[in-house]
Amino acid sequence: MPTLQKFQEAISKYKFMEMSTAQRRQGLEQKIPDISNTLKMVEYLKKHKDDPEPVETTFELNDTLYARAKLDPIERVHLWLGANVMLAYDIDEAIDLLREKLSNAKANMAAANEDLGFLRDQITTMEVNTARVHNWDVKRRRDRQIQKNQASSST
Numbered sequence: 001m002p003t004l005q006k007f008q009e010a011i012s013k014y015k016f017m018e019m020s021t022a023q024r025r026q027g028l029e030q031k032i033p034d035i036s037n038t039l040k041m042v043e044y045l046k047k048h049k050d051d052p053e054p055v056e057t058t059f060e061l062n063d064t065l066y067a068r069a070k071l072d073p074i075e076r077v078h079l080w081l082g083a084n085v086m087l088a089y090d091i092d093e094a095i096d097l098l099r100e101k102l103s104n105a106k107a108n109m110a111a112a113n114e115d116l117g118f119l120r121d122q123i124t125t126m127e128v129n130t131a132r133v134h135n136w137d138v139k140r141r142r143d144r145q146i147q148k149n150q151a152s153s154s155t
Helices: 002-047 091-154
Strands: 055-060 066-071 076-082 085-090
Touching: 002 055, 002 076, 002 091, 076 091, 085 091
Parallel strands: none
Antiparallel strands: 055 066, 076 085
C-alpha cells in the first residue's frame, strides 16, 4: 500500500535524523569538557602571568599519562583549532575565544537535546499512525472479503 510505504519512508528519515543528531550531541559531550579545561588552564596562566617565578603544574599528556612542568610567565598561548591547525593568541583573546566556543557548544548541545526530543516524538507519532493505517487497511480488506462472500453466497 503506497500510504504505508510513505509512512515507513518518513519513519526511516526521522530515524536517520535522530541518529545524526545523537552523533552530533555525542561529539559535543566530548568537546565541552575539553574546551572548559582549556579555558580553565588559560585563565590560570593569565592569573600567574605577572608572577616572577615559574608556575609549577601537572598536565595531561594522554588519558592516563600526566607530566609535571614549570611554566615561565607568558603573554601568548597556542590553541588547536582542529584540522591540524594551531594559532597563537594573546591570553585575553584566547579567553574570549574559548568562552565563546564554550557558550556556542552548550547552546548547540541544548538544541541537539531539543531536536532529539522532537524527533523521538515524531517517530512515535509516525509509528502509531502507521499501525492505525495498517489496522484500517486490514479491517477494510476483511469487510470487502465479507461483502464478496455474502454477494457470492446470495447468488
